[in-house]
Amino acid sequence: MVNKTPQVLTIAGMDSSGGAGVSADLKTFAAQGVYGANVIVALTAQNTMGVQQVSMTSPSMIHAQLKSVVDDLKISAVKSGMLGDVPTVEAVAEFLQQADFGDYILDPVMVAKGGAHLLSDEAIVAIKSSLIPLATLITPNMPEAEVLSGSNITNHEDVMQSASKIQQLGVENVLLKGGHASGKDVYDYILLADGSHFWLKSSRVDTIRTHGTGDTISAAITARLALGDDMKKAIIYAKAYVDATIREGIDVGHGHGPLNHQARVADRHFPEVLENV
Numbered sequence: 001m002v003n004k005t006p007q008v009l010t011i012a013g014m015d016s017s018g019g020a021g022v023s024a025d026l027k028t029f030a031a032q033g034v035y036g037a038n039v040i041v042a043l044t045a046q047n048t049m050g051v052q053q054v055s056m057t058s059p060s061m062i063h064a065q066l067k068s069v070v071d072d073l074k075i076s077a078v079k080s081g082m083l084g085d086v087p088t089v090e091a092v093a094e095f096l097q098q099a100d101f102g103d104y105i106l107d108p109v110m111v112a113k114g115g116a117h118l119l120s121d122e123a124i125v126a127i128k129s130s131l132i133p134l135a136t137l138i139t140p141n142m143p144e145a146e147v148l149s150g151s152n153i154t155n156h157e158d159v160m161q162s163a164s165k166i167q168q169l170g171v172e173n174v175l176l177k178g179g180h181a182s183g184k185d186v187y188d189y190i191l192l193a194d195g196s197h198f199w200l201k202s203s204r205v206d207t208i209r210t211h212g213t214g215d216t217i218s219a220a221i222t223a224r225l226a227l228g229d230d231m232k233k234a235i236i237y238a239k240a241y242v243d244a245t246i247r248e249g250i251d252v253g254h255g256h257g258p259l260n261h262q263a264r265v266a267d268r269h270f271p272e273v274l275e276n277v
């Protein structure tokens with residue numbers, strides 16, 4: 001019997017070592033039981049120690065890939081990751097304005113874990129003006145939130161203000177990820193479209209094997225929305241999944257190693273939900 005598997009799309013870059021970008025997204029989609037399509041906007045020669053080379057896809061080829069997908073598949077949620085430069089952001093924005101891909105999750109990837117820049121300064125401006133207003137959810141980490149909101153983040157109050165400033169740029173929901181802070185616990189902050197907000201608290205795993213965590217949580221949210229979860233439920237489940245992939249780690253590579261995308265989500269992986277604090 002043929003079942004009705006939801007179809008989702010990632011628009012992102014390829015990581016040759018398979019840990020981040022499109023590879024992480026497809027593994028995450030498969031783990032949630034949704035079908036994943038992929039539009040490749042960049043090739044990166046990359047491993048767990050760094051990014052060695054980047055080659056961008058031409059805007060016409062990006063357009064052609066998006067058209068091939070939309071002409072045939074029924075996409076119910078889409079995410080974007082590494083977008084690299086202004087022509088890419090413009091090509092993606094132009095297409096997303098017309099196509100009906102359902103919820104759009106924008107992961108504003110700027111810098112790889114090893115420190116390589118994956119987005120030009122001009123492209124940050126383009127993302128703000130043409131992609132953020134199209135997004136259902138944006139998922140910045142702390143340095144990305146600082147750039148987007150134009151404000152420093154040193155404490156929880158700053159996190160809340162930064163998320164609010166980002167929401168005012170025209171995006172419905174904001175997930176401000178807390179992996180880059182220090183301390184024995186990790187706090188992710190969520191500001192929803194209706195103004196309600198909450199924190200997700202989990203214990204920090206003492207590891208450098210966190211290559212692709214941002215890609216993975218945003219892909220898991222995309223999948224859960226396509227499966228019918230509301231935004232809050234989708235984010236909480238996706239957080240539990242990324243926690244499982246970090247906690248049940250695998251030994252690959254010599255640097256910022258990849259996650260275990262086959263990890264099973266168990267009760268112990270679910271974060272504590274702190275409402276309205």
Ligand SMILES: Nc1ncnc2c1ncn2[C@@H]1O[C@H](COP(=O)(O)OP(=O)(O)O)[C@@H](O)[C@H]1O
Pocket residue numbers: 140141142177178179180186187188202203204205206207210212213214215217239242243246
């Ligand atoms: N060492 C860690 N232990 C547990 N959770 C982590 C750890 N590092 C990151 N996370 C979680 O992984 C997700 C991505 O976090 P973050 O590192 O902030 O984003 P990015 O990968 O985009 O830089 C968040 O949900 C965060 O809480």
Ligand SMILES: Cc1ncc(COP(=O)(O)O)c(N)n1
Pocket residue numbers: 012013014015020021022044046081082109111112113210211212213214215216
């Ligand atoms: C092609 C590509 N896309 C995204 C990332 C970000 O990875 P991370 O989630 O570790 O910040 C990356 N390193 N490479």
